[in-house]
Amino acid sequence: MLSFLVALSISHQATSVGDTIIAIRKKGLTELGAYEMLNELTSKIGARVSGSPEAAKAVKWVHRQLELCGATNVSEVPCMVPHWTRGKGENAELNRNSQLSICALGGSVATPTKGIEAEVVEVKSLKEAEELGERGRGKIVFFNRPFDPTLPATFAAYGGANDQRVGGATAAAKSGAVAVLVRSMTLAKDDAPHTGAMRYGEGTKIPAAALGIQSAERLSAAIKKGKAKVKLTLNCQTLPDEPSANVIGEIKGSELPNEVIVMGGHLDSWDLGRGAHDDGAGVTQAMEALRLISQLGLKPKRTIRVVAWMNEENGGRGAKAYADYATHATEKHFAAMESDSGGFMPRAFGVSADKLDKVQPWLPMLRDFGIERFVAGGSDADNGPLGPLGAILFALQPENQRYFDYHHSRNDTIDKVNPRELEMGAMSMAAIAWLLSEQGDLLK
Ligand SMILES: [Zn+2]
Structure with missing residues (x-):
């Protein structure tokens, strides 16, 4: 009962x-x-x-x-x-003849007002960037490891890629790089750049920007052809x-x-x-x-x-x-x-x-x-x-x-x-x- x-x-x-x-x-x-x-x-x-x-x-x-x-x-x-703050006029130009779609990553330092122009070297991981040594000196390091498209959960794919955005600048600076470009954290095929937080560790603080996916593909193709120089201008500021x-x-x-x-x-x-x-x-x-x-x-x-x-x-x-x-x-x-x-x-x-x-x-x-x-x-x-x-x-x-x-x-x-x-x-x-x-x- x-x-x-x-x-x-x-x-x-x-x-x-x-x-x-x-x-x-x-x-x-x-x-x-x-x-x-x-x-x-x-x-x-x-x-x-x-x-x-x-x-x-x-x-x-x-x-x-x-x-x-x-x-x-x-x-x-x-x-x-x-x-x-992002500031106005951020810009990236490939080989002085075409614009790349970019945005500064949140927390990045600015470039000098006249920009930074350097040859670009592509890597797929933080380790690869750190191990560039002399090959990275004076270069812009481009992190181009995409989301793993085979993962059904997009948050897992994000988790597998965003170390490049967060830690890329610090890793590349260890090899003497002057700036980093990071493939946007997205599976979309458009050219909108995706910002997000980056953090500096020990060492020199170098500017960091995200590239739209189409721009990332274009830059990668130019590197494979043997010549890719980018002029990057960022006007961001930490107040x-x-x-x-x-x-x-x-x-x-x-x-x-x-x-x-x-x-x-x-x-x-x-x-x-x-x-x-x-x-x-x-x-x-x-x-x-x-x-x-x-x-x-x-x-x-x-x-x-x-x-x-x-x-x-x-x-x-x-x-x-x-x-x-x-x-x-x-x-x-x-x-x-x-x-x-x-x-x-x-x-x-x-x-x-x-x-x-x-x-x-x-x-x-x-x-x-x-x-x-x-x-x-x-x-x-x-x-x-x-x-x-x-x-x-x-x-x-x-x-x-x-x-x-x-x-x-x-x-x-x-x-x-x-x-x-x-x-x-x-x-x-x-x-x-x-x-x-x-x-x-x-x-x-
Ligand atoms: Zn949120």
């Missing part, structure tokens, strides 16, 4: 949670609030490089928007951020750090207000596009998830909080500042969910490996949003630092074949975002947040 009553109460609870998720779906798919917010963010503010006036505007915009979404305790968690902030807002828990479920994305972006998929999508999905819960009049047991993290792209200062804040807070971070893989159709959620079995019963309630499975993981750049504080980590994994066509390039714009697919991500986050709030004890 007792087991019958327990079963009855669990099934009743499951039904009502299921009904709530259906209500979230009906409202979400009717109103498409994430898209409306993303459209406003990308059209009125645009790109949001850390430390820029646009990033500062975006902080104010999220603050106001969270209030409109029904969040309480909207506030800012301050952090100092790096401030790098003093600027004050900035993460923005937070919440719905206070009715029974366990000190157990916090965080969800969010990063508000900063690179400068070439509008930061639509990366990561205006994640920020507006989290705001929309909170809006849906608020406007449906739902009263979560645990506190549900949105965080718009700052400076994911080139420093992670916002993630660190929020983790410091969480460390010193009296509340406990029960779970932390991040969306930073684009606003495409959801497919899966990464979740902390030790909770993988326990979340499986939730899967049927998430299928409407395209979620086919949970996979071990869940740690991303901004929620990751909350893992050691005990938060269960979740990361939205949408369909990924198009993400790197746009990522960090001029093509990361709102016209590449489908409103319903974006909303599916927002609703799946609202559903997970609600499940964590109401049934989180099942994960303990």
Whole structure:
């Protein structure tokens, strides 16, 4: 009898949670609030490089928007951020007769005003660049190892190539190179260059730029013919750090207000596009998830909080500042969910490996949003630092074949975002947040 009553109460609870998720779906798919917010963010503010006036505007915009979404305790968690600017007039010319499509990598130093002209030597790896020795001296080193196209997961292909972007300049400088060009981190066949963070290690700092794929192929062909000289001009600059902030807002828990479920994305972006998929999508999905819960009049047991993290792209200062804040807070971070893989159709959620079995019963309630499975993981750049504080980590994994066509390039714009697919991500986050709030004890 007792087991019958327990079963009855669990099934009743499951039904009502299921009904709530259906209500979230009906409202979400009717109103498409994430898209409306993303459209406003990308059209009125645009790109949001850390430390820029646009990033500062975006902080104010999220603050106001969270209030409109029904969040309480909207506030800012301050952090100092790096401030790098591209400058005007970046340029690359091959053999003094044709333009190459390039962009400075984020964090790069400038060339002298008159540019750097040198012969180009092609390599496929950091090791090869370091071992060039005298053959690299005074040259421009060109990193041309493409994404592995045989990998079905594009994030894995990215992971296999982006050491060239991040560490290429330092490796080439060891052989006395004067600059580096790096094949863009993409599988697209167009000529849009893709920027992204690079870092200097020990040694001389040399300028670094990305090449569009068609330009990379053209340069490689010229090298094979025996002569390739490039004149590179970059006018980027690193300015003093600027004050900035993460923005937070919440719905206070009715029974366990000190157990916090965080969800969010990063508000900063690179400068070439509008930061639509990366990561205006994640920020507006989290705001929309909170809006849906608020406007449906739902009263979560645990506190549900949105965080718009700052400076994911080139420093992670916002993630660190929020983790410091969480460390010193009296509340406990029960779970932390991040969306930073684009606003495409959801497919899966990464979740902390030790909770993988326990979340499986939730899967049927998430299928409407395209979620086919949970996979071990869940740690991303901004929620990751909350893992050691005990938060269960979740990361939205949408369909990924198009993400790197746009990522960090001029093509990361709102016209590449489908409103319903974006909303599916927002609703799946609202559903997970609600499940964590109401049934989180099942994960303990
Ligand atoms: Zn991102």
